Amino acid sequence: MENNFFYQVAGHRFRLSFSEDFGKDALGNYTPFLVPEGKGGYLFRLSVVDDLPDKYLYEQVGQFDNDIAAIGVFKSENGYFRFHIGYPGSRSYCAMDVDAAFRVAQVKLPAGDKHRFFCLNNCLMLLYAFSTANLDTLMMHASVIKNGADGFMFLGKSGTGKSTHSRLWLDHVEGSELLNDDNPVVRVFDGKAIVYGTPWSGKTPCYRNEEALLKGIVKLQQAPLNQIKTLSLLQAYAIVLPACSSMRWEEEIASGIHRAVEKLIGMVPCYRLECLPDKAAADLSASTIKK
């Protein structure tokens, strides 16, 4: 029997189809985002399949490995993509085929592998990021604090202390809650930017279907002191762009992301915080950006 689930993340809807029994808790991170089928249609559909037929001849575009995931990208002559996505350092991977418009995708997960839901999550994140690239929507690598109706986003390479800084806010800045700890979505509207929780949050199980008005973006850098600086427009661009999921060699995607980032940094102040992992760092960033 085929299961069809519809999810809505940051106002964009997608469909997940599969026939095998994943077990009750496997897709628990998606539960807060479940919506009825409705009439509105959806942005993309991912089907989990047992076999992925070789419909096209693919040429390798590149292999992109980091400590988050290992991703191989292939493209066919008619513009279809194939992605190989694996857990860093693991030899097994999933294979996903996607049409040129990122609307219809099939994935074959590695059988019985402990990282198969890691693979499934990354497939959905990738589809989400690229199918929304021209909808003023950014899938970002960041940790986000919600304070009242306001959102504050912390950026930094893996291991620089995004989560740590969020935790300092939770402990020391009254009214703070964690909205997402790894992969929030930001949407840019006329005159405002909204940050949303998602079903993807790295190693922290924080899957909140909530939103906040984005009031500040802070790039973190470990330092022997605490110091915060407002960034110029170009400096802001240079910190925000690399934090957004993109395939920058794909012109249409890169242009969509560029336009959204340009609008975002025109509205939301950006800062660089050199900091220690201490209360004073949270006090400094909060007193600067939370006005």
Add this chain to the structure above:
Amino acid sequence: MRIKQGFKLRTVGKEYIVAGEGLAQIDFNKLISLNRSAAYLWQEVEGKDFDEQTLADLLVSKYDIPAGQALADAADIATNWIEAGIAER
């Protein structure tokens, strides 16, 4: 000389930047900021062979400055582009 493959001129607000967006520049992780006249030159010579004289002529025709000054400015810009890794001889 030529602008290397894989670079793209973009505007951020009123400013100009060059970013490595093509597959050939996938490891280029800097953004190069250009002023208005450098951006004008970039647009004129993108995808073409050029030299300092080409750039100088473009500066003269657009900004009506003396040829000697234009050539000196053009040489500076060419050196900057090569040092930044976005153009090659």
